Amino acid sequence: MAQKRKLKKGIKKTLIFFRLILLVLFLSGFFYYGLDKYKKHSISNINRDVVKKLDYKVDLSMLVNYEHKIPKDYDLRLRNVEGNKEVATILYNDLNRMITLAKYEDGVELKINSAYRPNNIQKDIFDSYVKDYQKQGYSYSAAVQMTKISVAEPGYSEHETGLAIDFSESGNTVKNTKMWNWLAKNAYKYGFIKRYPNDKTNITKVKYEPWHYRYVGIELAKEIYDSNLTLEEYHEQNKK
Numbered sequence: 001m002a003q004k005r006k007l008k009k010g011i012k013k014t015l016i017f018f019r020l021i022l023l024v025l026f027l028s029g030f031f032y033y034g035l036d037k038y039k040k041h042s043i044s045n046i047n048r049d050v051v052k053k054l055d056y057k058v059d060l061s062m063l064v065n066y067e068h069k070i071p072k073d074y075d076l077r078l079r080n081v082e083g084n085k086e087v088a089t090i091l092y093n094d095l096n097r098m099i100t101l102a103k104y105e106d107g108v109e110l111k112i113n114s115a116y117r118p119n120n121i122q123k124d125i126f127d128s129y130v131k132d133y134q135k136q137g138y139s140y141s142a143a144v145q146m147t148k149i150s151v152a153e154p155g156y157s158e159h160e161t162g163l164a165i166d167f168s169e170s171g172n173t174v175k176n177t178k179m180w181n182w183l184a185k186n187a188y189k190y191g192f193i194k195r196y197p198n199d200k201t202n203i204t205k206v207k208y209e210p211w212h213y214r215y216v217g218i219e220l221a222k223e224i225y226d227s228n229l230t231l232e233e234y235h236e237q238n239k240k
């Protein structure tokens with residue numbers, strides 16, 4: 001009898017022990033995953049209300065290219081981002097989320113090389129390219145035509161709208177490849193499209209630029225990504 005009681009006590013003790021272990025496992029799992037979820041949630045909500053509070057609208061599908069100048073009534077509003085760069089206020093939250101989540105989830109550091117450019121800076125860049133070609137012996141008009149393949153004419157550059165961002169780190173091929181691969185796969189989720197793809201240079205009239213991303217908003221970016229269109233083709237299709 002006494003032995004039986006001892007055995008029962010032993011079983012009870014073991015059961016309590018296992019239950020305790022289960023409780024600890026459950027609690028730590030809950031804490032770990034719950035915390036992770038909480039972190040992600042708070043990251044995805046970074047400054048979301050900043051834009052909400054703005055009474056500010058931009059036609060995010062706006063086509064700016066070699067034949068479409070920035071509309072005169074374009075409402076340019078800028079915000080500072082890391083590295084003393086400026087971007088259009090409207091994309092600030094999505095850009096922040098993209099940079100944070102790329103780092104947090106995939107360990108990819110997105111570096112902004114160039115964002116908003118005022119008209120006079122765009123003009124300086126354009127003119128310096130033209131001059132270089134002229135020095136090589138090309139006529140002025142030939143030099144202008146050749147420059148247009150890699151630099152937009154002042155007034156025709158997406159960079160002047162603050163909606164375009166060049167992602168790269170000078171001289172870092174490995175990091176840049178990692179960055180561009182990540183962007184090609186994920187940027188649309190945050191409202192950015194690869195604006196000058198390799199297989200569409202005949203349409204965009206701009207050479208392949210794996211670093212240049214244009215903000216069009218999350219909805220349109222997904223549509224463009226899924227259909228593999230350029231912004232030019234999207235506009236052409238939606239005319240009909």
Ligand SMILES: [Zn+2]
Nearest residue numbers: 164165166212
């Ligand atoms: Zn660019």
